[in-house]
Amino acid sequence: GSSPDKPSTPGQPDAVDVGVIAIVDVAPIYLGKQQGFFSKRNINLNLTTAQGGAAIVPGVVSGQYQFGFSNTLSLLVATEKGVPVKAVCNGNTSTGKDGEDFGGLFVKAGSPITSPKDLVGKTVATNTLKNIVELSVRASVKKAGGDPAGVKFTELPFPDMLPALQAGRVDGVFVVEPFQAAAVAAGAKKIASSFVDLAGNLTISMYFTSKQLATSNPDLVARFTEAMKESLAYAESHPDDVRTVLGTYTQISAEVRAKLTLPKFPADIDKASVQSVGDQAQSLGLLTKAPDLNLLP
Amino acid sequence: MLEVSGLRKVYEGHGRRVEAIGDLTLTVPQGSLTCVVGPSGCGKTTLLRCVAGLLPATAGEVRVQGVPVTGPTPGLAVVFQEYGRSLFPWLRVRQNVELPLKAAGLPRQQRTALVGEALAAVGLEDAHSAYPWQLSGGMQQRVAIARAIAYQPKVLLMDEPFAAVDAQTRADLEDLIRAVWRRLGVTLLFVTHDIDEAVYLGERVIVLSASPTRVAEDFPIDLPDERDQLGTRADPRFTELRGRVYAQIQKAKSR
Amino acid sequence: MLEVSGLRKVYEGHGRRVEAIGDLTLTVPQGSLTCVVGPSGCGKTTLLRCVAGLLPATAGEVRVQGVPVTGPTPGLAVVFQEYGRSLFPWLRVRQNVELPLKAAGLPRQQRTALVGEALAAVGLEDAHSAYPWQLSGGMQQRVAIARAIAYQPKVLLMDEPFAAVDAQTRADLEDLIRAVWRRLGVTLLFVTHDIDEAVYLGERVIVLSASPTRVAEDFPIDLPDERDQLGTRADPRFTELRGRVYAQIQKAKSR
Amino acid sequence: MIFVRRVLLAVALPIALLAVWWFTSADSQAYQWPPLSRILQAFLDTWTPDKLRTDVLPSLIRLGAGYALALVAGIALGVLIGGSAGLRAYLEPVLEFMRAIPPPVVVPIIMLVLGIGDTMKIVVIAFGCVWPILLNTVEGVRGRDEVLDDTCRTYGIRGGLRLRHLVLRAASPQILTGARQALSIAIILMVISELFAAENGLGFTVMQFSRGFEIPEMWSGVFLLGLLGVVLAVAYRLVERWLLRWYHGARAHEREW
Amino acid sequence: MNRTALSLLGLATFAAIGEVAPRIGLVPAAYAPPTSRIAVALADEAATGRFWLALRDTVLTWALGLAIAVVAGVVIGVLLGAVPVLWAVSSSTVEFLRPIPSVALIPLVVVLYGSTIRSTVVLVVYAAFWQVLLQVLHGVADVDPVARDTARVYGLGRWARVRYLVWPTALPYVVTGVRLAASVALILAVTGELVVGSPGLGKEIEVARQSAAVPLVYALVTVCGLLGVLANVATRAVERRVLAWHAAVRTEVGT
Numbered sequence A: 001g002s003s004p005d006k007p008s009t010p011g012q013p014d015a016v017d018v019g020v021i022a023i024v025d026v027a028p029i030y031l032g033k034q035q036g037f038f039s040k041r042n043i044n045l046n047l048t049t050a051q052g053g054a055a056i057v058p059g060v061v062s063g064q065y066q067f068g069f070s071n072t073l074s075l076l077v078a079t080e081k082g083v084p085v086k087a088v089c090n091g092n093t094s095t096g097k098d099g100e101d102f103g104g105l106f107v108k109a110g111s112p113i114t115s116p117k118d119l120v121g122k123t124v125a126t127n128t129l130k131n132i133v134e135l136s137v138r139a140s141v142k143k144a145g146g147d148p149a150g151v152k153f154t155e156l157p158f159p160d161m162l163p164a165l166q167a168g169r170v171d172g173v174f175v176v177e178p179f180q181a182a183a184v185a186a187g188a189k190k191i192a193s194s195f196v197d198l199a200g201n202l203t204i205s206m207y208f209t210s211k212q213l214a215t216s217n218p219d220l221v222a223r224f225t226e227a228m229k230e231s232l233a234y235a236e237s238h239p240d241d242v243r244t245v246l247g248t249y250t251q252i253s254a255e256v257r258a259k260l261t262l263p264k265f266p267a268d269i270d271k272a273s274v275q276s277v278g279d280q281a282q283s284l285g286l287l288t289k290a291p292d293l294n295l296l297p
Numbered sequence B, C: 001m002l003e004v005s006g007l008r009k010v011y012e013g014h015g016r017r018v019e020a021i022g023d024l025t026l027t028v029p030q031g032s033l034t035c036v037v038g039p040s041g042c043g044k045t046t047l048l049r050c051v052a053g054l055l056p057a058t059a060g061e062v063r064v065q066g067v068p069v070t071g072p073t074p075g076l077a078v079v080f081q082e083y084g085r086s087l088f089p090w091l092r093v094r095q096n097v098e099l100p101l102k103a104a105g106l107p108r109q110q111r112t113a114l115v116g117e118a119l120a121a122v123g124l125e126d127a128h129s130a131y132p133w134q135l136s137g138g139m140q141q142r143v144a145i146a147r148a149i150a151y152q153p154k155v156l157l158m159d160e161p162f163a164a165v166d167a168q169t170r171a172d173l174e175d176l177i178r179a180v181w182r183r184l185g186v187t188l189l190f191v192t193h194d195i196d197e198a199v200y201l202g203e204r205v206i207v208l209s210a211s212p213t214r215v216a217e218d219f220p221i222d223l224p225d226e227r228d229q230l231g232t233r234a235d236p237r238f239t240e241l242r243g244r245v246y247a248q249i250q251k252a253k254s255r
Numbered sequence D: 001m002i003f004v005r006r007v008l009l010a011v012a013l014p015i016a017l018l019a020v021w022w023f024t025s026a027d028s029q030a031y032q033w034p035p036l037s038r039i040l041q042a043f044l045d046t047w048t049p050d051k052l053r054t055d056v057l058p059s060l061i062r063l064g065a066g067y068a069l070a071l072v073a074g075i076a077l078g079v080l081i082g083g084s085a086g087l088r089a090y091l092e093p094v095l096e097f098m099r100a101i102p103p104p105v106v107v108p109i110i111m112l113v114l115g116i117g118d119t120m121k122i123v124v125i126a127f128g129c130v131w132p133i134l135l136n137t138v139e140g141v142r143g144r145d146e147v148l149d150d151t152c153r154t155y156g157i158r159g160g161l162r163l164r165h166l167v168l169r170a171a172s173p174q175i176l177t178g179a180r181q182a183l184s185i186a187i188i189l190m191v192i193s194e195l196f197a198a199e200n201g202l203g204f205t206v207m208q209f210s211r212g213f214e215i216p217e218m219w220s221g222v223f224l225l226g227l228l229g230v231v232l233a234v235a236y237r238l239v240e241r242w243l244l245r246w247y248h249g250a251r252a253h254e255r256e257w
Numbered sequence E: 001m002n003r004t005a006l007s008l009l010g011l012a013t014f015a016a017i018g019e020v021a022p023r024i025g026l027v028p029a030a031y032a033p034p035t036s037r038i039a040v041a042l043a044d045e046a047a048t049g050r051f052w053l054a055l056r057d058t059v060l061t062w063a064l065g066l067a068i069a070v071v072a073g074v075v076i077g078v079l080l081g082a083v084p085v086l087w088a089v090s091s092s093t094v095e096f097l098r099p100i101p102s103v104a105l106i107p108l109v110v111v112l113y114g115s116t117i118r119s120t121v122v123l124v125v126y127a128a129f130w131q132v133l134l135q136v137l138h139g140v141a142d143v144d145p146v147a148r149d150t151a152r153v154y155g156l157g158r159w160a161r162v163r164y165l166v167w168p169t170a171l172p173y174v175v176t177g178v179r180l181a182a183s184v185a186l187i188l189a190v191t192g193e194l195v196v197g198s199p200g201l202g203k204e205i206e207v208a209r210q211s212a213a214v215p216l217v218y219a220l221v222t223v224c225g226l227l228g229v230l231a232n233v234a235t236r237a238v239e240r241r242v243l244a245w246h247a248a249v250r251t252e253v254g255t
């Protein structure tokens, strides 16, 4: 292929590297690749998995990846710190339905805790501190009438949360699929759908590129965005295909794939939810200024 | 008492097979002083190591005080030919001599006395706080001897203990060893290269043949018990004996 | 030629200060065979190490062939008192002897010949493929001697090279050393404890005093150049000389 | 004089490297490569005495505890294994198996048993840095001089006395080599352990900076880790010099020229 | 019982503990599955091509990184050890760089090479290099003074000294260094894959972890462990060959 930094050579497909995480949330891009939405726009898509956004953002900025997948709050923080990133389209969105979201706040079976407000004075595990999950759990506690400042958060990777909960090392955990399915199977009680408590149709993550690429090759960015949007729309309307494609890049067992709750995949970013995330982050001091929505396309 | 019967030792490995000891039988009575001489590489060190229980024999048996030897025997001390390597480089001279006494559980006071005496006997009072590698070869060897003496063993095996010391010191040490032997009644097996030394020291001199080793000859030394460097060595009987031993070694070697 | 002038060596460290050599001046003419005797710990090894350029002197100077020594001199070989540690345990006997020749860049054929000769001369033809730790003490020492001989040095320093070998082998090696010395015209400095050996071997015997060391006496040995073990040792002049050296050592020691 | 020279030699290269870094990064725009001046400024702003107390001290305490645990376990186990060929054959594959498991995978397993508190972090540090100590102890114990061994056997030097005066001393040069390797591994594991359920600590803070895209601060943390390494290495050297004075003494005269 | 049987017995014991502990509730079986379930998961996974590709990638990364690290560590270690000035100049920098966690390099390598094998190789080299370097430095410092003097006296040049003296002395340390580095390299290869996302077992572990596929995670971890065991078998075999002369090895082979 040709170098993606320059306008494309006619007739030659652009090789595009995208940094993603091997989780449920990125199913649409795998599906879109499978469906040929990218190749028909002359994009030769290569998906690389990394452990988390922390490794993807530098990769995109340095031009190692052309696009990446990261959560909304990380991108807001990066923008405020002057990291030259630019969102291109939605990644995934909470279902917006309380009790039926793809992630939730769980307590152990038989725990006296029944509401998020009971978590005051207790410990809750979050996948990363000071990020979107913590923000969501705080929203749940607040909504239930508790003081979020009284909740102690501790950082644990999703896979390690359930064992910690079962062993009583933490009092609550926030997990997403497929760990939500595992939590349910283990008898844990869901006490809140925190993403829903944080904002209506919460845009949890987005695909983004570097500002540099956005200015040097707007055509490629446009084609990628189009293809991505088509993929999202397809995923939204073909949940069974999503469940199938999960089997190709994850190791989630077939039974779990059949049962798990999928996120929503709207094509467009819900600006209001981003604004709301930014505002709440600011009130917590995670952002020093009002969120910079120039990030958004 | 020390009995070696039908001892045989073969070294094998790394592409080499050496029959160091062929078939060796000898008895060393309790409290006697026996000297062993033999050509270089004939198996003297190997014999001592088997007696000390440091090396399993290929065949045959060693008994100390009637008990078959299967491992190191308590109350037995060895002065190794590799005197330099047998001292602990991380311990000072005094500590090197003291360590076996500590292991034997002697009280501190007695230890200090024994160590002081032994170091004085070998002429190293001044060097007690040096590390072994700060000493000359002869001094190191004397530390090893002091360690053996201070230990007050029942059986003492010495492997060319005076190889690195000068003639005068050697004479002094010879007399020291005879004095210690008589005082403690220790059973002494003494390997040396020096025929004069063997005859001067021993009640008996055993000549070993070249490998595969056998006892070539066993000379009782009928010199008077009181020996002194000038008188004894001038004794015509001494000259005669050393001549016989010498001749025997010549024969042992050419066989 | 080898000149030592005003040499002084003080060891310091680890809570010990030893004036090993006080003030030593001596000259060893080109191609001569000089024996050095002295009490244990008097500084003989220290002297050799200074001459070999292995140890910096505290004061004074050593010159070999007129050049001040500041490091190891080419064409100089040493047989160390710690023969065991001076052999490389990872090399077989043959390779140990061959290594210096390789370093000198000799062609393979010549190396093989020299190594074979030297090993035969010390009676170790059979052991050439053994590792040093498979050998007896005396055999190891003979390997070290073979290495020095095969190297064909201009200056040869030997530190009690026969301490670990039996009387017969020792006699053979003494004759070997004299033969090599005469054939190669090497300048030889020979440290020994054995007064007989010093007198038998040397053209000259230097007696050192106890530490801090000085030259106590310097005896020219006026025995005929052709020496043999039986004849020379029976020579009344030999007996006289050894008596004088012995008396001198006694004096040196008590001083 | 020699001391001054050694200090000069020691600081010359770092200063040169820093100078190169300073000038090449002076007008760097790339966010991940901030100018050195900004990093140094961030260093001063970030690592205040208060911050050192709340974040560096807990790390150091865990580091010390984990390292001490590794020393004790590594040496004890190493002496046992090094002293017995049978035990070595029996345990070695299992130990090699455990050694090959990467810490990020080990931590969840250790968490299952020990929870998420400081104990877990200390054990993670110990688990990771015990290997060089253990291995070197085993090799040191195996390689001890045979004549010394025989000396102990004949003179009836057994048990604790033999352990203290032969086994440990003979192996000590190797053990200390291992201890030194372990020191830097311990620092790495201190960082890794703080990626799990930590609320303070140097590694935790650096990771938070990195996630928050506070790049100069992150670099200043990496810098502090390096400094910590240097300080510990110097401390180690002092201890080693003292413990091995016989060893360096025995090998000293060759360096006189 | 011979060595291999004992080793297998050891692994069997370990597997048995892994089977029993979850079954009797010592650890929660849901998160620490018994050995048999891990074995089943492993068997299932081994039937996929994806597994073998991942295994190949990991072994490749590992071998490449280890090879570079060992060569660089040995060369630089011997150089620094042989030329003291170089060490004096660079030691502080080395001490500074060494503890910087390889994890901290991840953003850097991602910037440079992205999620490719090259990123991981850089991490592997960085981590394994220090292990080898440090062992080599200590090994080089362990040269026996008498052996060193021997080499100097016999005119061994710098290269010959490195080749015949320094290198064999350091070799036991190097072997330990390689054994240490082998597992550190493996760990870093897997960790790198896990974090950076370059292809290999580590990436598969992360995917399995994020998919809540617990037995599969353990199965893949088991593969890592077994790779470590294999690496050890290989280094032990090499050790028995190249260190046949070393006390640690020869005493085991002998009696």
Ligand SMILES: Nc1ncnc2c1ncn2[C@@H]1O[C@H](COP(=O)(O)OP(=O)(O)OP(=O)(O)O)[C@@H](O)[C@H]1O
Pocket: B011, B012, B018, B020, B038, B039, B040, B041, B042, B043, B044, B045, B046, B047, B081, B211, C133, C134, C135, C136, C137, C138, C139, C164, C165, C166
């Ligand atoms: N560890 C060993 N491995 C293999 N062979 C050995 C070993 N030790 C000794 N030998 C061989 O056994 C024979 C006898 O050796 P030993 O050390 O007993 O002789 P020795 O009589 O003490 O000689 P010396 O007077 O020279 O010390 C020699 O040929 C030697 O090569």
Ligand SMILES: Nc1ncnc2c1ncn2[C@@H]1O[C@H](COP(=O)(O)OP(=O)(O)OP(=O)(O)O)[C@@H](O)[C@H]1O
Pocket: B133, B134, B135, B136, B137, B138, B139, B164, B165, B166, C011, C012, C018, C020, C039, C040, C041, C042, C043, C044, C045, C046, C047, C081, C211, D253
């Ligand atoms: N490395 C050292 N450090 C400190 N002191 C030493 C060192 N080497 C030797 N000495 C001291 O120097 C003195 C002379 O030692 P040297 O080895 O030269 O004696 P020597 O004449 O060779 O004795 P021997 O005949 O016993 O071998 C001794 O008192 C010894 O303790």
Ligand SMILES: [Mg+2]
Pocket: B044, B045, B046, B081, B159, C136, C137, C138
């Ligand atoms: Mg012997």
Ligand SMILES: [Mg+2]
Pocket: B136, B137, B138, C044, C045, C046, C081, C159
């Ligand atoms: Mg000496």
